[in-house]
Amino acid sequence: MRALLIGGTGTISMAISRLLIEQGWELYLLNRATRVNDFEGTNAKFITCDINNEDKAKELLKDMKFDVVADFIAFVPEQVERDYRLFNGKTKQYICISSASAYQKPLANYIINEGTPLSNPYWQYSRDKIACEEYLMKMYREEGFPVTIVRPSHTYDERSVPVGVHGTKGSWQVIKRILIGKPVLIHGDGTSLWTMTHNSDFAKGFVGLMGNAHAVGEAVQITSDETLTWNQIYQIIADALGVKLNPFYVSSAFLDACSTQDFRGSLIGDKANSVVFDNSKLKRLVPGFTATTRLDQGIRKSVKYVLEHPERQIEDLEFDKWCDKVVEALNNAVEQVNK
Template sequence: MKALFIGGTGTISSAITRQLAESGCELYLLNRGNRNDELPAGVRIIQADINREEEVSRLIEGHSFDVVADFIAFEPAQLERDYRLFHGKTKQFIFISSASAYQKPLSDYRITEGTPLSNPYWAYSRNKIACEEYLMKQYREQGFPVTIVRPSHTYDERSIPLGVHGSKGAWQVARRMLDNKRVIIHGDGTSLWTLTHNSDFAKGFIGLMGNIHAIGESVHITSDESVTWNQIYEIIADALGVKLQAVHVSSEFLAACSQDDLRGSLLGDKANTVVFDNSKLKRLVPGFTATVRVDQGIKQTIRHILAHPEYQVEDPEFDLWCDKVIGALETAAKSVTE
């Protein structure tokens, strides 16, 4: 199989890249070369900015692919560019959408690929929906061989999966735990969430590559395991060897207090209970099973981050914000009871 990945070094795509390289796939990555140092042997690089369409068109001249996958497209204009570049040059085009595009609030917590797409809270999700609509139009009218993949919360060894963190990543929450400080959990922590390790996601994704039954289809790839946010934070604290000091704060209050896009990432995603029905994926990829249990995966991540200081990025601004939010709650409670 000859495949081209636009991106190929991110949280989701890096595990796919590794597994394909081990299988002997003729794999090309088209990216700017900023994160290619740790790529496995045998992966070919086309170094370019995908946004420079004329240059990319020249670099891929003479190539045709069994699969092209874009991991870094977020708006319809980027898919219009991809269509111009790859129409007639690939047997399958895979777009990485997002499970956050599913209806919010959900009418049924069990999500299938037939769940409506609608997210009034998050522009990111609405843009992904628009991308899907554009590609399916090209499939119906032009025969463009599209497969749409919807990941949910996928993580790897470089970042701790959390509900609330700052712009510099998840480490500051772990730092607060290690310092015996209180950490914020959105809502009451009892809503169900699905975490998928990127190595499991890769198995499902590779099973869709070159799969004639996946053309014209939308498929989500997630674990079958559901856990609460309270359990997730308890697992993190246990892996750090500390006792969790949790403060539960309503998602609406956190969104109102945040300068970042917590309205989208919380109200439009993580504040909702989500349980995925992976029956469609298992029909398309017989034998697919996510095997990395949440507690095992998170403990692997914690061990890796503790052993690699470069991932321990301090975020004093977020740390101060947490203290202010917790202090505001305490002040409000005191004012009511006095």
């Protein structure tokens, strides 16, 4: 079986690439030759190209056909329209990576399956993913384009520790605050439900959909079945670090109102909502699928990796100062009210 991954070296797609190699797929990666060293000694082949350069991509791919093409870096409708032009008639299955954040916000039912309506007035990212899905399903219905939609939720790997509220440079500054005992911002009161999925588990579900005729024309979510509160998630991180957690609770609306970041989208339109995923459809399509990495196990691996790799410890002093200001402002407010 021959697969082309557009991207193929990110948090989600790296685990898929590794599993495809392990299973003996003929694997091609179309990207700007990032992380080539990670594939030394494998049969993976790189097609060096920026996919946004459609003319160059068309030239490089002109004599090639694939069993599966999966695009991990298509975010807006124009990009999936480009993929349709490039791969219509050249693949037996095209997989678009959408997002579980596209599901209805606010939710009418906290249990989510593929029949949950798609609607997110809070986040442009999610609305763009919805538009991508709509275009591709239109091409499936009208032109027979063999599309499969995959909706991941919060997927992580060993290279960073997943958290809820962080700055633009990743999660390290939050981990550092936990390590040194500073107050750590947790949205809401920490009791909303959330699901995090290790990329190795996501890869098992994804590869099971590849070349699967029953998945064509379908949308499928891939997540763990483990659901935890944000309080539990942050406590797992602190336990892995071997320190005491100092939580500081802030409403998502307040965080959005006083931040230059898009917390309206990433919190109000996503993480602030309680979600429980029903993966029955995935398990019907991929019999035997089970997510086997518990969050505490995955977090320990992530913490160990980040602490052992200084290049992953990216300081974000602006975010750190902002956290301190939020804490100070709310503590001052409490003092004023109690006078």
